Amino acid sequence: MIFTAIDEIKEELLKAFNKTYPDLVLSISDFKIERPKNLDFGDLSTNISMRLAKKLKQNPISIAERISNLITNEKWVYSFVKPGFINITFSDNFIFESMLEIIRSEGSMFSFDLGHGDKVQIEFISANPTGPLNVVNARAASIGDVLAKLFTRFGFQTEKEYYINDAGNQVEILGHSIELAMKKLNGEEVEFPENSYAGEYIFEIARELKAGFDSGNEDTNQPEKIRDLGLNSILQTQKNTIEKFGLTFDNWFSEKSLYSSAKHTEALKILKQKNLIYEKDGATWIKTTDLGDSQDWVLIKSNGSYTYLLGDIAYHLNKFERGFTKAINIWGPDHQAGVSRLQAALTAFEIPRDWLEVMIIQQVNLIRNGERVKISKRKGIFETLDKLIEEVGVDAARFTFLLRTTSSHLDFDIDLAKQQVSENPVYYIQYAHARLCSIFRKALESGIEFKIDNVKLEDVINSETRDVIRKIFEYTLILKSALISREPSRITNYSMELADIFHAFYHNFRIITEDKEKTISRLGICRILQIIFKDILDLIGVSAPEHM
RNA sequence: GCGCCCGUAGCUCAAUGGAUAGAGCGUCGGACUUCGAAUCCGCAGGUUGGAGGUUCGAGUCCUCCCGGGCGCGCCA
Secondary structure (H helix, E strand, O other): HHHHHHHHHHHHHHHHHHHOOOOOOOOHHHHOEEOOOOOOOOOOOHHHHHHHHHHHHOOOHHHHHHHHHOOOOOOOOEEEEEEEEEEEOHHHHHHHHHHHHHHHHOOOOOOOOOOOOOOOEOOOOOOOOOOEEEEHHHHHHHHHHHHHHHHHHHOOOEEEEEOOOOHHHHHHHHHHHHHHHHHHHHOHHHHHOOOOOOOOOHHHHHHHHHHHHHOOHHHHHHHHHHHHHHHHHHHHHHHHHHHHOOOOEEEEEEEEEEEHOHHHHHHHHHHOOOOOOEOOOOOOEOHHHOOOOOOEEEEEEOOEEEEEEHHHHHHHHHHEEEEEEEEEEEEEEEEEHHHHHHHHHHHHHOOOOOOOOEEOOOEEEEEEEOOOOOOEEOOOOOOOEEEHHHHHHHHHHHHOOOOOOOOOOEEEEHHHHHHHOOOOOHHHHHHHHHHHHHHHHHHHOOOOOOOOOOHHHHOOOOOHHHHHHHHHHHHHHHHHHHHOOOHHHHHHHHHHHHHHHHHHHHHHHHOOOOOOHHHHHHHHHHHHHHHHHHHHHHHOOOOOOOOO
């Protein structure tokens, strides 16, 4: 298939170069093999001769000529062209065999081993347990889930983790907020301080606890119990939402557990030994300026409590000790300032700089009736994921979140996502899948059973199917690039292009006809498309309906 | 002031440093006796914010400028 093809081609090129230019030391990373955009340039192309023209003091095109004339192969043909590209065109037979392979494997071959079992951890959402999940959490959820699946597919041992911030000051504030709400429910005059939570969900919890107390449960009137019960209640709500969103985590990691295992004191000790700690104004500081950051930060406040940074350091030390070769954090836009100081701090513990990778997901703007929805976190007026699921459904929500590059702001048009019309891309893809399923149902009704052995080369590989086949061959490359660039949007964008080409193919060429052999061969193409659409929809967590 | 992100067609956005910058929506004009019209075909629409630089080759990398979003606490 195409991946092994790329490796084989690289080997062939290296061999040919070594033979032609024995003095040259050349490695695989010195050149690239890519998919040309223009069909006329073949199936693959390489820039190798242009890259080496200077070193060899030769014209790139003459290098390309010498090399491409040197290699012969039944599976593909080398040719050279003006600026100096070497283009590779697959033989019909190679394409045909690769396509049969896809059908036989039912899609299980859309992967190859990049990770060799390396352990990768992806941590995402990790929302404070002080309120329901919001739309930025949802964006992170969609992206993290797809990335985790991609890592797994490409041979990594992947773990999804949710970090529960159950130890900080925000939890105390949550407790106080619920207490205040309970007092208010009792008819007392209360005022919610600036930093408290006062959303409707706080009152719901308060009502529940109050009811418990009224019916004789003493626990629900003690501050610490209220805090813990409230926290658990919110955490459970978050878990329910996540489940509704079709997402599972391998691990829920409690911040509190870090402190009971004294991970933070261990970290402080090491930092002290390295002379990276000092006292100022009654607080304990870390000398991150010595580690490449632009300023120093407080680890222990003058009142003795710990900052978020210290917890994060301890947490990531713990992660590192768990043996992950890479840790990826997906953070919201409000955490961008935390990246450089955490990464700087971790270098003090002999953790490689590239071990922790932090992706900052950009903001989500909800658009309703053509206008941005205003958000006020403090008043508890913000768009929850639950509400979004209720309004547009999981499929449309997930697809929309995956439609844009992670570094771009995302305008989420609720009215569009709600519509079950053609402008809504998720239905365009699902429709393609449903239509493919329908074709096979129809074929069966006409008494045609699809059998792979009856698929004929000349009926499949011809000018009619050029575009479809070409797009099919791109699929695994797209998956790989989505993984490497950490951009699941590559997959959704590809799916739209594939659907585009399929619908056009469907219109131009009738699939089920009197000609039984031709029908079966065309069904072969449809089978591959069906496999790919199913695979994509599974990957991105969107349902693949057989009827619509 | 410092940092991150963005600037590409009327709108929303694509484009692993490669060859002629692509989609969708919107506008306009076409295609249903026949496998699903939730579809397809066609027209129009661009000096990739600006100026330099690196490179055989720049929307992409570097520097500066302009415009927009966000973040810069002994909050989390």
